[in-house]
Amino acid sequence: MAVVEVSVVPIGTSTPGLSAYVADCLKVLQQAEGIKYELTSMGTIIEGELDRVLDVVRQMHEVPFAGGVSRVVTTVKIDDRRDKAHTMAGKVSAVKSKL
Template sequence: MAIVEVTVIPLGTDSTSLSSFVAGCVKILQQSGVQYQLTPMGTIIEGELASLLELVRQMHEQPFLAGASRVTTTIRIDDRRDKTATMQSKVAAVENKLISAGGTE
């Protein structure tokens, strides 16, 4: 299973606000049923790599459909094949190390 961080940035729009473009991209994820986590600076998705790359392509196209004249998309891929990793398991691993080291929030 792969974990992909994607940031889609529409350029050449009529406004500096991008939330409506982000909402259009998130709708694609909701319709796909893929696990995702929206963050203030991007979105993290998990699943089979080929499927995720197709979703990234659809997300990249969405701002064009909504009127943007240029789109920049950045992706980072964590494709671990020696064991199953999820968004939750990666966060839990760090939290467990904090607990075992005696650290707190």
Template sequence: MAIVETSIVPLGTGDTSISHYVAACHCILQAENRVNYELTAMGTIIEGDLDIILDVIRRMHEVPFESGALRVSTTIKIDDRRDRRASMAGKTQAVTDKLKK
């Protein structure tokens, strides 16, 4: 299972606020039942099969264009662990456990 962080930023919109673009991108995620995701202040974290995640991000990347953006910058960071099952919660818990020591 892969864990992917993505940030999709519309450019050339004439406005500094992008929350409505982010919300529109998240509609793609809400309709997708094959991945888990978490919205953060600086991006979105998605976990699931890497091929599915990349397909979802591709669809999310198109959303700002459909809403009038002239340019879109999408950043993708992938953590694809193959030696054991990983999860968003597990990664966070590993750090939390170490902080308790």
């Protein structure tokens, strides 16, 4: 199971606000099967099988282009642990248990 952070940023929009683009990208996640996600103030955390998550990230990357944007910068950070199962909640819990 992979935990992935993604941020999709359209460049050259007519307004500095990006929340409408973020909402459109989240619609992809709402329809995706086999993944969990959490919206944060600086990106979105996605949990699932790596191939599935990367497929969804690609779909999210395409959303601003479909909306008429000519340039998109997408940042992806992958935590793919294979020695034991891990989740978004488990990662947070591990840190909190040490406080």
